[in-house]
Amino acid sequence: VRADELMDIVSREKRSQMMAGIKGKNTKPELVVRKLVHGMGFRYRLHRKDLPGSPDLVFPRLKKVIFVHGCFWHRHPGCRFAYTPKSNAQFWSNKLDGNTKRDELALTALDALGWQVLIVWECEVSDLPALSRKARLFLEADQC
Numbered sequence: 001v002r003a004d005e006l007m008d009i010v011s012r013e014k015r016s017q018m019m020a021g022i023k024g025k026n027t028k029p030e031l032v033v034r035k036l037v038h039g040m041g042f043r044y045r046l047h048r049k050d051l052p053g054s055p056d057l058v059f060p061r062l063k064k065v066i067f068v069h070g071c072f073w074h075r076h077p078g079c080r081f082a083y084t085p086k087s088n089a090q091f092w093s094n095k096l097d098g099n100t101k102r103d104e105l106a107l108t109a110l111d112a113l114g115w116q117v118l119i120v121w122e123c124e125v126s127d128l129p130a131l132s133r134k135a136r137l138f139l140e141a142d143q144c
């Protein structure tokens with residue numbers, strides 16, 4: 001299946017969502033998370049390529065990272081946005097499985113290097129108080 005054929009099968013709205021996912025950088029949920037933790041006084045670096053999975057936010061002093069994951073692209077378990085499109089199901093299944101596998105490898109590698117990881121899902125960004133608590137718990141927790 002060619003890429004342009006695939007793109008024809010999705011609605012225009014969905015397409016722009018998906019393109020944002022493909023681009024992967026500076027998408028809106030990520031901006032929300034950045035602003036939130038910045039407001040809490042935490043300073044971070046962005047997309048460090050030298051770390052497994054190129055985490056979205058990196059807190060070098062704390063040795064912690066945050067990934068902001070799109071529910072569709074990263075298959076948020078149990079999430080209604082994490083569906084497999086019915087057309088070209090095999091293509092999508094392979095593609096999304098590949099993403100999930102890469103994510104798992106990155107988490108394992110980060111863990112082995114002593115980094116703590118928080119994953120923020122796109123669908124969590126709409127509940128700012130909850131997200132705020134989650135981020136604070138993660139960033140303020142002591143390292144052991």
Ligand SMILES: [Zn+2]
Pocket residue numbers: 071076079080081082121122123124
């Ligand atoms: Zn989700």
